[in-house]
Amino acid sequence: MIMLVYLLLLYSSITLFLNFFYFSKRGKDYTPGKFEKISVLIPVRNEEKELRMCLDSLLNQSYPFMEIIAMDDNSDDTSWQILREYAAKYGDTFRVLKSKPLPDGWTGKNWVCFQLSQIAKGDWLLFTDADTIHRRDSILRAYTESRVRNASLISYLPDLITVSLAEKIILPVIYFSFYLLFPLFVMKKIKNNNAAIAIGTFIFIKREIYIKIGGHRAVKNEIVDDISLARLVKKCGENFDLISGIDLFYTRFYHNLREIWKGFSKNAYGAFGYSILPYLATLAFSYFIFLNPFIKLALYKSFNIHNPYFNQVFIILALRVIVALKTKHNILSILFHPIMIVFSLLFSLNSLWKALSGNPIIWKGRAYKATK
16 A cells, blocks of 8 residues: 555655656747737636736737727726726726626526627737736737647636635645646547546637637536637637646635635636546545545554555655645645645545536526536
């Protein structure tokens, strides 16, 4: 059993370094022969905290040929007033609209994204969240990456802003999962269409492919719409890529423990396409490899290099340090690694329970069923 843990830790170590290569950006020095028009599409619902920073960063982009359209999804804060203020100031490059009433069978974000896509004139569509803050060349980089990688969909793993203690302890699980659990280049080669992934903070997709797959109408009731779109792109035989967005754009996913719990409970099971066996296998793997050695070490009588659990814990923490350095996050967060894993397993089980029981998830004032 101890040898099996070492072998699986070796697997995670190899996966980590393979993903380092996969995530590396290769389009930085590429100059496209021409620039196609890009439509930047921003769904907005109660985003007054970060909305101004998001709009400022997008209006300051280096890409030469783009339009920006934002749509307010019945916000009950000052988001609409902010949008109108920016439209009055930047009306030549920035448009704002109000969403039509939400039809039955749609999630709010998918409905707004669909309406935005109907208005957009670009050859490429960038769906980005209203709480993202972009470096000046983020859109130019996405366009060049799409050309270099011959990809019809480009998505980025965002640079995460963490402020509260709960964010600092728990949110590194996002990087931990992407870097250590799955070799992403292998996922691209697997024929199963469920082996595709994207992150909704930044979905850059070729318009003709978006139309071909049915756009957001095809995923209208999906809670995890980003991954669903990537799967449809893969299903129609097109390339997709998920790339590291460290130092390219920033976002603060959640602001406190309550938001983290609700957000991950909403997304975790859906990210696996509601396939229960792979989901449970991943949870078992995470417990057995990344939490059980800490429990065994705490119960063991001696703490030295001859203790097999001590060595396992050392390897796990070393992997966490490498990921923290790569993603430029606080190394001290690794001291709370067992808490991160425990909480992650709990919200993952809650996500499964929500789906199996049919209990709704409340998100931004709306109730959704976490079922496929």
